[in-house]
Amino acid sequence: MVQARMIDRSRPPVTAELPAYKLPPVVETRLANGLEVLLVHEGRLPLVSLRLGFAAGSKFDPPGLWGLSETTAAMLTEGTPSRSARQIAEQVTDLGAVLKAYSGPDALVIEGSVLAENLSAFVELVAEAAREATFPEAELELRKQIRKQELLAQRALADFLAQEKLAQVVFGSHPYAHQEPTPESIEKLDREKLVAFRDKFLRPANGVLIVVGQIPAAEEAMKLLEAHLADWNGAPAPQVALAQPPEPERSVTLIDRPGSVQADVRVGRLAVTRTHPDYFALLLASTILGGGASSRLFMDIREKRGYAYDAHSSLNAMKDAGLLEIVTQTRHEVLPEALSAVLEQMGRIGNEAVSEQELETARNYLSGVYVMRLETQQGLASQLVATRLLGLPLDYLEKYTQRLRAVEREQVRTAAARYIHPDKAAIVVVADAREIRSRLEQFGPIEVEKAP
Numbered sequence: 001m002v003q004a005r006m007i008d009r010s011r012p013p014v015t016a017e018l019p020a021y022k023l024p025p026v027v028e029t030r031l032a033n034g035l036e037v038l039l040v041h042e043g044r045l046p047l048v049s050l051r052l053g054f055a056a057g058s059k060f061d062p063p064g065l066w067g068l069s070e071t072t073a074a075m076l077t078e079g080t081p082s083r084s085a086r087q088i089a090e091q092v093t094d095l096g097a098v099l100k101a102y103s104g105p106d107a108l109v110i111e112g113s114v115l116a117e118n119l120s121a122f123v124e125l126v127a128e129a130a131r132e133a134t135f136p137e138a139e140l141e142l143r144k145q146i147r148k149q150e151l152l153a154q155r156a157l158a159d160f161l162a163q164e165k166l167a168q169v170v171f172g173s174h175p176y177a178h179q180e181p182t183p184e185s186i187e188k189l190d191r192e193k194l195v196a197f198r199d200k201f202l203r204p205a206n207g208v209l210i211v212v213g214q215i216p217a218a219e220e221a222m223k224l225l226e227a228h229l230a231d232w233n234g235a236p237a238p239q240v241a242l243a244q245p246p247e248p249e250r251s252v253t254l255i256d257r258p259g260s261v262q263a264d265v266r267v268g269r270l271a272v273t274r275t276h277p278d279y280f281a282l283l284l285a286s287t288i289l290g291g292g293a294s295s296r297l298f299m300d301i302r303e304k305r306g307y308a309y310d311a312h313s314s315l316n317a318m319k320d321a322g323l324l325e326i327v328t329q330t331r332h333e334v335l336p337e338a339l340s341a342v343l344e345q346m347g348r349i350g351n352e353a354v355s356e357q358e359l360e361t362a363r364n365y366l367s368g369v370y371v372m373r374l375e376t377q378q379g380l381a382s383q384l385v386a387t388r389l390l391g392l393p394l395d396y397l398e399k400y401t402q403r404l405r406a407v408e409r410e411q412v413r414t415a416a417a418r419y420i421h422p423d424k425a426a427i428v429v430v431a432d433a434r435e436i437r438s439r440l441e442q443f444g445p446i447e448v449e450k451a452p
Helices: 068-075 085-094 116-132 137-154 158-171 183-188 191-201 218-229 279-290 296-304 332-351 356-373 377-389 396-406 409-419 433-443
Strands: 026-030 036-041 047-054 098-103 108-115 207-213 251-256 262-271 311-317 322-331 426-431 446-450
Touching: 026 218, 036 218, 036 377, 047 116, 047 377, 068 098, 068 108, 068 137, 068 191, 085 098, 085 116, 098 116, 108 116, 108 377, 116 218, 137 183, 137 191, 158 251, 158 262, 158 322, 158 426, 207 218, 207 377, 251 433, 262 311, 262 332, 262 409, 279 296, 279 311, 279 322, 279 332, 279 356, 279 396, 279 409, 296 311, 296 322, 296 332, 322 332, 332 409, 332 426, 332 433, 356 377, 356 396, 356 409, 377 396, 426 433, 433 446
Parallel strands: 036 207, 251 426, 251 446
Antiparallel strands: 026 036, 047 108, 047 207, 098 108, 262 322, 262 426, 311 322
16 A cells, blocks of 8 residues: 655645746748738647737827727727628628727737638738728717716726726826726717828838737748738828826825715826836735735735725836826725725835745746736737837747846835835825715825716
8 A cells, every 4th residue: 555645734835937938939020011010820720810009099199089099999890991890790700700909008909810711811801990990970979879878887986986096196197197088088089080090090100910820931921911911001100299297296186976885095106117127126016015815915904904805006017107006995984094004015015125935926926927828829919919019029028937037125125115115105095075084184185076
């Protein structure tokens, strides 16, 4: 009889170090009209994933026309001179494909996948949507009405109001302050404005095309792409000057929402971009502070003190700036204690070195999640288009885990002291002002706004 090996359950298992990610061979080239092209042959499945991205996100919305980029993206597949919205949908189905477009703060991306045998017809359809969308009046009016109803529902939620206001406070006059439209700005949109935005920003010299999957050899693949894209207008990419975000400073904003039974709290700081030397150290600091059920915020505010069901932090690094944000919701009667605990933890991580165990746990978590995102065609295509549109080198994907592991404890502390310290944090609370205004005064002068 073989005895089972005894396991020492008093010590956690050792996590093996993840091997470095190896990017499949990438062919980098460019069409004569300026469109950057990345080709990746990945033959496990008879499928191709495609991303056509442009530097055309919501930060390029003109003042007062918030939602222009978002609406342009949503309308690209709603009709062209040769196909109605229904015909486009039927064509997508016939090709065994999926196709959609979306807009974020920095970029507008057309994304989809298709059976490899139908790649040529799919590229033709994508090119038609990007170049020739007609934005039919009836479809646009329906889209506007639906979006306004969505906004009404969103603005009834405390967390949406808090998130929206925090962006406005942190980013000031920079367009990142307006990542969501308003009912008034949506109403101002018309077909002419969508066409003008499309013609200005959806240009080959302002874009990148990612093709990943079971594709032909590079020379043949380029001939296929040129057949549908080579005659596209090759005008230079537009140059747009944007205001800079303001320097961080302490502020307290209370959005009065009568009848709220709890306070929705956001604490934020202006942070770094993906290309900044402090990015990886700050990402680790944010993860240790509030990146999961073993993080400092969660263990202190939920597990130890019982002030909230959840408390977490996140780092959103965009092209021009980043946002370090802490989120929690708590009862009115313990709001001062909960907010004080948040600020205490923000200060502590910048004043004291994190433990080696905390650092290793955060490294393993971030590395594992990142590598998992690259395991599928769709994930790889999405990461490649994001990498290019954020101005990152191609080897960023391969060196990601190495850069995480190169960060030392003192670098984490220094980054936290620089970007997380609470002295210059913006505090936004959505709650019933009658219940909590006097309790917030200890944190600084309060600016009160009415919830919509």
